[in-house]
Amino acid sequence: MxxxxxxxxxxxxxxxxxxxxxxxxxxxxxxxxxxxxxxxxxxxxxMERLDTLLGKYGDEGDQLLFKVMKRAQKLERALNRESPGETDLADLGLxxxxxxxxxxxxxxxxxxxxxxxxxxxxxxxxxxxxxxxxxxxxxxxxxxxxxxxxxxxxxxxxxxxxxxxxxxxxxxxxxxxxxxxxxxxxxxxxxxxxxxxxxxxxxxxxxxxxxxxxxxxxxxxxxxxxxxxxxxxxxxxxxxxxxxxxxxxxxxxxxxxxxxxxxxxxxxxxxxxxxxxxxxxxxxxxxxxxxxxxxxxxxxxxxxxxxxxxxxxxxxxxxxxxxxxxxxxxxxxxxxxxxxxxxxxxxxxxxxxAGKFTDEPAPADVLVTLWDPDFTPNSLALARELRAAGLRVDLYPDGGDKMGKQFGYADERGLPFVAILAPRELEDGVVAVKNLKTGDQEKVPRGEVGRWIVERLPGRS
RNA sequence: GUGGGCGUAGCUCAGUCGGUUAGAGCGCAGGUUUGUGGUACCUGAGGUCGCGGGUUCAAUUCCCGUCGCCCACCCCA
The missing domain is CATH 3.30.930.10 (Bira Bifunctional Protein; Domain 2)
Known part of the structure; x- marks a missing residue:
């Protein structure tokens, strides 16, 4: 190392x-x-001026102050003193x-x-x-x-x-x-x-x-x-x-x-x-x-x-x-x-x-997959629509990756939903939405998909 | 500032009474599965054994130093 x-x-x-x-x-x-x-x-x-901090906490406290060194000429001047101490070389403290x-x-x-x-x-x-x-x-x-x-x-x-x-x-x-x-x-x-x-x-x-x-x-x-x-x-x-x-x-x-x-x-x-x-x-x-x-x-x-x-x-x-x-x-x-x-x-x-932190919320509500690089504008548009519906939306960035990899990424991040928009779905005017918690997948009409997911988010009624 | 423990793969750790190619689990990459994760199986990548010096034919292993981390004291949130 x-x-x-x-x-x-x-x-x-x-x-x-x-x-x-x-x-x-x-x-x-x-x-x-x-x-x-x-x-x-x-x-x-x-940072505060060192004088502001010194002498307020007792001797022990003064010792534990993080001091910030003087700079440039002031530092040089301080270094040229007889035997400069910490408080000669510093003028500020955290x-x-x-x-x-x-x-x-x-x-x-x-x-x-x-x-x-x-x-x-x-x-x-x-x-x-x-x-x-x-x-x-x-x-x-x-x-x-x-x-x-x-x-x-x-x-x-x-x-x-x-x-x-x-x-x-x-x-x-x-x-x-x-x-x-x-x-x-x-x-x-x-x-x-x-x-x-x-x-x-x-x-x-x-x-x-x-x-x-x-x-x-x-x-x-x-x-x-x-x-x-x-x-x-x-x-x-x-x-x-x-x-x-x-x-x-x-x-x-x-x-x-x-x-x-x-x-x-x-x-x-x-x-x-x-x-x-x-x-x-x-x-x-x-x-x-x-x-x-x-x-x-x-x-x-x-x-x-x-x-x-x-x-x-x-x-x-x-x-x-x-x-x-x-x-x-x-x-x-x-x-x-x-x-x-x-x-x-x-x-x-x-x-x-004490194990008080369980059920941490996911960092986003849904992942929009990317079928292939040429499909990028379609996925970007879907992501915008879902965000407009109030969802926190993550777009998979690399279109060349297999679906398995994209799903694995969503799972790793703990996202509850994946939205798939591929040629098939685009043609039918739907979005395939998979619930990663239950494994269920449904085709939802494009215009309703945002609201559909919002209604099924964990922790919402 | 004082005392104790520990530094080996990205992470958690095993191991070496000094000896040839240093291991596991997890993680990572790829595959079994060319539209689908989380389970299972297979394959692979990844280490100057913290750093410097000493002893030795030979040091990751022993010794010294140094740096870093952890724990306790002091004091504090």
């Missing part, structure tokens, strides 16, 4: 037609649901998520946007991670966000929208874990842990259901440098990890006793209670689980945080939360915001594994 590899770049994928069509159907459904909640589309560039670009948009176009800006965006993002099961370097996120309100109705609506998507996809098994950044702050403060250690501690706590209580205790002490007493205090405040929506009230009561006397705790508990109350009765209601162990790594969250989890996958399949300070990083006029991202790649993967 001295030739150039034909594989896609590491962590990136090609989608052949059947899979591409499947993805589009799922995206269309998501779009439909998002629109039904009043969200509007937004499109932003795949977007890492859709939230930071949204914040930039809001900061830039405040005057042109409605008072409450509800946008959705379904688009690829890039992360220079090492690929793994369900993890890619290029993947599509499906975001909904509301900018401009601090009301918990936003959290409730956003959670409902994504629940509705998952329910309509038939993705049965999932939970939405719910926590609050300020609740975590209150607990860390009450445990007497230094603020500098908080982010590390949160990451460890978040792993409880994966690695178990003892490992969490060990990691907190040995890797996060938290004293034994503080660890004990923290874990007793957190209590047992809830796994059912029915436990929510009990969890909230318990947390109120633990940190209700602190301002952060009080605000967080009030807001969480509201989210549950507002979501009650909607699709998200039975899925929400108050989980004091939920942390989430992205640095910009300030209020309620969510994460969708499934027993079928170890990572998260969606996440989000409130980020009231992010817009303020781009402009003096700060604006509150809250939103959510669906990890559609992982959802598609799990649905695929």
């Amino acid at each position: 001295s030739q150039v590899s034909t594989k896609p770049a590491s962590g990136m994928r090609d989608f052949l037609p059947a899979e591409a069509a499947r993805r589009r159907r799922v995206f269309a459904l998501i779009e439909e649901v998002y629109q039904s909640y009043g969200f509007e589309p937004l499109e932003t560039p795949t 977007r890492y998520d859709l939230t930071v670009p949204l914040a930039r948009i809001v900061a830039q176009y405040q005057n042109d946007l409605p008072r409450y800006f509800k946008r959705y965006q379904i688009a690829p993002v890039w992360r220079a991670d090492r690929p793994q099961k369900g993890r890619y370097r290029e993947f599509v996120q499906c975001d909904v966000d509301v900018v401009g309100s601090t009301s918990m109705t936003v959290e409730a609506e956003v959670a409902s929208a994504l629940s509705e998507v998952l329910d309509r996809l038939g993705f049965g098994e999932y939970r939405i874990h719910l926590n609050h950044r300020r609740l975590l702050s209150a607990m860390l403060e009450a445990s007497g842990i230094a603020e500098a250690k908080w982010s590390g501690v949160l990451i460890t706590i978040d792993k409880l259901d994966k690695v178990g209580r003892n490992e969490v205790i060990r990691e907190l002490q040995e890797e996060r440098g938290v004293g034994r007493e503080a660890v004990d205090r923290l874990l007793s405040l957190l209590g047992a990890q809830p796994t059912l929506a029915e436990e929510n009230q009990g969890t909230l009561d318990r947390l109120r006793e633990a940190v209700g006397h602190l301002e952060d705790g009080q605000v967080a508990l009030k807001e969480l209670t509201e989210v549950l109350r507002f979501a009650d009765g909607g699709p998200a209601g039975p899925r929400l689980i108050v989980d004091p162990y939920l942390a989430r790594g992205l640095a910009y969250y300030t209020g309620p945080i969510f994460e969708i989890r499934s027993d079928e996958f170890s990572g998260s399949i969606g996440g989000g939360g409130r980020y009231d300070e992010l817009v303020g990083m781009f402009t003096k006029q700060s604006l509150p915001a809250c939103g959510f991202s669906l990890g559609i790649e992982r959802i598609l993967m799990l649905m695929e594994e």
Whole structure:
């Protein structure tokens, strides 16, 4: 293989037609649901200025940014520096998520946007991670966000929208874990842990259901440098990890006793209670689980945080939360915001594994055969007539090929019908139509053939 | 960035305790069937065994390096 590899770049994928069509159907459904909640589309560039992206996601995130090299003289100048680093040589980066670009948009176009800006965006993002099961370097996120309100109705609506998507996809098994950044702050403060250690501690706590209580205790002490007493205090405040929506009230009561006397705790508990109350009765209601162990790594969250989890996958399949300070990083006029991202790649993967994609629609309704090269105008005319009747029509391109080959092609593509127009049929003013599913073949008058097929298409009534 | 596994036909993989023409299934092409697919049977094409170096009379096989893929960790969707 001295030739150039034909594989896609590491962590990136090609989608052949059947899979591409499947993805589009799922995206269309998501779009439909998002629109039904009043969200509007937004499109932003795949690349952003590096400064826009840096410092928004935490150190880990900065590392995972795909950076784009400077060009021409700028690059030469950068190369001539002492010992140029990545950020000296690059001035652009591929977007890492859709939230930071949204914040930039809001900061830039405040005057042109409605008072409450509800946008959705379904688009690829890039992360220079090492690929793994369900993890890619290029993947599509499906975001909904509301900018401009601090009301918990936003959290409730956003959670409902994504629940509705998952329910309509038939993705049965999932939970939405719910926590609050300020609740975590209150607990860390009450445990007497230094603020500098908080982010590390949160990451460890978040792993409880994966690695178990003892490992969490060990990691907190040995890797996060938290004293034994503080660890004990923290874990007793957190209590047992809830796994059912029915436990929510009990969890909230318990947390109120633990940190209700602190301002952060009080605000967080009030807001969480509201989210549950507002979501009650909607699709998200039975899925929400108050989980004091939920942390989430992205640095910009300030209020309620969510994460969708499934027993079928170890990572998260969606996440989000409130980020009231992010817009303020781009402009003096700060604006509150809250939103959510669906990890559609992982959802598609799990649905695929569960065998949810059967009965894929055929790429066309009918193949028009080509008797021989001289007959091409006749077949082209028939194809036009069938298209005018509303059919998706494929014309066999090479007239020299045997009927068997033409039928084999139609079968291979899964087309339900083949329309044959040869000298015999032309003379009789008919078209021979074969149903490839049943094997039946009939002669249909030329003028009726379009409607005849339309009425017999699979899945139509 | 760390650890483990794997690179042999278009695809999924077998095989070689170092030895002469490297195999299977699927797919592809042709035929049995000069107006008809999906089943069956027959025939055929297709491989510098990832790349580079080393050991050896001899390397696809052993050793080293390198690149790529997969899985796990970290972190995340």
